Amino acid sequence: MDEADRILNMDFEQEVDKILKVIPRERTTYLYSATMTKKVAKLQRASLKNPVKVEVSTKYQTVDKLQQSYLFIPVKYKDVYLVFLLNELAGNSFMIFCSTCANTTRVALMLRNLGLTAIPLHGQMSQNKRLGALNKFKSKTRSILIATDVASRGLDIPHVDCVINFDIPTHSKDYIHRVGRTARAGRSGKAVTFVSQYDVELYQRIEHLIGKKLPLYKTEEQEVMLLMERVTEAQRYAKMEMSEMSGKGKKRLRRADACDDTEESLGVRKKFKNKNKTLIT
Numbered sequence: 001m002d003e004a005d006r007i008l009n010m011d012f013e014q015e016v017d018k019i020l021k022v023i024p025r026e027r028t029t030y031l032y033s034a035t036m037t038k039k040v041a042k043l044q045r046a047s048l049k050n051p052v053k054v055e056v057s058t059k060y061q062t063v064d065k066l067q068q069s070y071l072f073i074p075v076k077y078k079d080v081y082l083v084f085l086l087n088e089l090a091g092n093s094f095m096i097f098c099s100t101c102a103n104t105t106r107v108a109l110m111l112r113n114l115g116l117t118a119i120p121l122h123g124q125m126s127q128n129k130r131l132g133a134l135n136k137f138k139s140k141t142r143s144i145l146i147a148t149d150v151a152s153r154g155l156d157i158p159h160v161d162c163v164i165n166f167d168i169p170t171h172s173k174d175y176i177h178r179v180g181r182t183a184r185a186g187r188s189g190k191a192v193t194f195v196s197q198y199d200v201e202l203y204q205r206i207e208h209l210i211g212k213k214l215p216l217y218k219t220e221e222q223e224v225m226l227l228m229e230r231v232t233e234a235q236r237y238a239k240m241e242m243s244e245m246s247g248k249g250k251k252r253l254r255r256a257d258a259c260d261d262t263e264e265s266l267g268v269r270k271k272f273k274n275k276n277k278t279l280i281t
């Protein structure tokens with residue numbers, strides 16, 4: 001059972017029970033995770049007999065080649081700092097994590113309005129669309145994947161250079177999984193976590209979990225603010241596109257993946273495209 005601590009959560013109760021019913025009682029069960037649960041109630045669900053635990057380390061660790069930092073910024077400037085960071089680190093491929101499907105879509109639209117090749121991936125998309133998004137990112141047709149925690153585990157895409165926690169993870173263990181999407185198998189990578197005035201406690205929990213204090217990602221505020229006007233305009237168009245989509249979604253009889261149509265050309269984007277130059281050249 002891979003990502004066992006997640007699979008043994010009660011939200012997978014029905015699926016796990018179904019599987020346990022059809023597999024042999026006499027078996028060897030292996031549970032894997034970078035963050036294995038110690039909760040007996042959860043482990044009981046895997047029906048273990050005489051369990052043996054093997055661990056690489058007693059504390060949660062991130063790899064040495066992962067360069068981690070954080071940005072402490074007011075919540076209202078998160079978008080502009082994101083655009084700044086993507087420009088500063090241009091040429092890399094990014095995984096950006098958001099906490100909700102709606103924010104994933106919004107950020108993707110906003111970045112696309114600025115000419116950046118961003119694609120969303122979240123749980124409200126059909127499996128086909130999820131695979132499509134993933135393939136575009138894997139084949140480097142898109143250099144920015146914006147995802148919810150649906151993409152925080154298990155994905156092995158070696159070329160990911162940088163993980164950005166745009167919304168801080170609410171469960172600090174998810175931090176370990178998210179940043180583990182880069183610096184895989186001996187490669188190096190970067191992870192930057194956005195910390196707003198509302199995230200301080202959650203951030204402290206993360207530092208406690210990984211057992212180290214991370215450095216601040218250095219930026220010049222004046223330089224970042226130069227982007228404000230263009231970002232504000234891109235936000236405005238993204239908002240219009242979001243409401244255009246929700247209208248469209250209703251017409252389509254609530255298709256589950258309606259909010260993923262960021263790839264389809266919408267009237268709003270066409271109007272905007274001519275006005276705005278690509279930020280990353």
Ligand SMILES: Nc1ncnc2c1ncn2[C@@H]1O[C@H](COP(=O)(O)OP(=O)(O)OP(=O)(O)O)[C@@H](O)[C@H]1O
Nearest residue numbers: 002003033034153154155156158177180181184185
């Ligand atoms: N012994 C090894 N030597 C070199 N590369 C390896 C070795 N074992 C695995 N790899 C490579 O490391 C990458 C990560 O492996 P894998 O996806 O199995 O990791 P994982 O521990 O399941 O990661 P996660 O749980 O974070 O998704 C893969 O590209 C795999 O080919």
